[in-house]
Amino acid sequence: MKRGDRRSSKRISYVCEVECEGAGLNCLATRINDLSITGAFIDSVTCYVPGTSLRLRFRINDTLIETTAEVRYTMPQMGMGVRFLSLNPHHLAALESLIEGQPLNPPDSEPHLESGTRGWNMPDTLLGNFAIVSMFDVVQIIENNRLSGVLGVMSPAANGEVQFNEGKIVGAHSGTIIGVDVLKRLLDVAEGSFQFKRSDTQYPPTIHAPSNMSLMLTLLRIKDEEAAALS
Numbered sequence: 001m002k003r004g005d006r007r008s009s010k011r012i013s014y015v016c017e018v019e020c021e022g023a024g025l026n027c028l029a030t031r032i033n034d035l036s037i038t039g040a041f042i043d044s045v046t047c048y049v050p051g052t053s054l055r056l057r058f059r060i061n062d063t064l065i066e067t068t069a070e071v072r073y074t075m076p077q078m079g080m081g082v083r084f085l086s087l088n089p090h091h092l093a094a095l096e097s098l099i100e101g102q103p104l105n106p107p108d109s110e111p112h113l114e115s116g117t118r119g120w121n122m123p124d125t126l127l128g129n130f131a132i133v134s135m136f137d138v139v140q141i142i143e144n145n146r147l148s149g150v151l152g153v154m155s156p157a158a159n160g161e162v163q164f165n166e167g168k169i170v171g172a173h174s175g176t177i178i179g180v181d182v183l184k185r186l187l188d189v190a191e192g193s194f195q196f197k198r199s200d201t202q203y204p205p206t207i208h209a210p211s212n213m214s215l216m217l218t219l220l221r222i223k224d225e226e227a228a229a230l231s
Contacts (some may be wrong), residue, residue, distance in 0.1 A: 042099040155192025
């Protein structure tokens with residue numbers, strides 16, 4: 001891409017979660033921004049060197065985009081610009097529909113990939129930084145992919161682990177403290193890092209809730225009530 005062509009495609013401000021995997025490194029869960037049909041800007045304090053080939057997964061409305069991309073430039077501590085390399089026609093149509101503000105016409109036959117046979121399976125480890133991705137975002141990524149495993153949180157505000165069975169929160173612990181009290185502390189985390197490790201283990205539930213979202217909203221309401229009582 002020539003220097004003068006770098007912004008020749010129409011771009012929009014669009015923020016969504018993205019999983020990107022580069023050479024020899026674990027999957028990085030972060031955000032896409034500044035989107036066009038040819039590429040995007042990825043917010044990340046971790047950057048790959050220009051020329052690196054990445055594998056990306058992100059959603060445009062109901063369409064899951066899976067593509068390879070090349071890092072074109074980096075901005076230290078901010079992120080990197082990437083150029084898409086392998087968009088299929090359906091994914092390209094979804095991008096054009098979003099960017100041009102037009103309805104997406106369903107394809108005559110959308111490629112169907114059975115569970116477990118995707119071109120890029122979810123890796124065993126997800127890494128990220130809370131300066132880019134919130135705790136709510138991380139939980140949503142795990143839930144959307146129905147992953148089982150342990151989310152480790154390392155932060156000056158709180159440390160702990162959250163257990164998931166097929167995407168649903170079933171337990172949490174920090175030292176000798178277990179249950180919702182740990183999760184309530186972790187919801188305040190706004191800096192530090194996380195690491196999610198997949199596991200085939202089904203954890204015995206110590207937290208019971210209809211859904212992750214209802215659980216977290218309930219804990220936030222309790223925290224607000226406790227803060228109001230102390231003021």
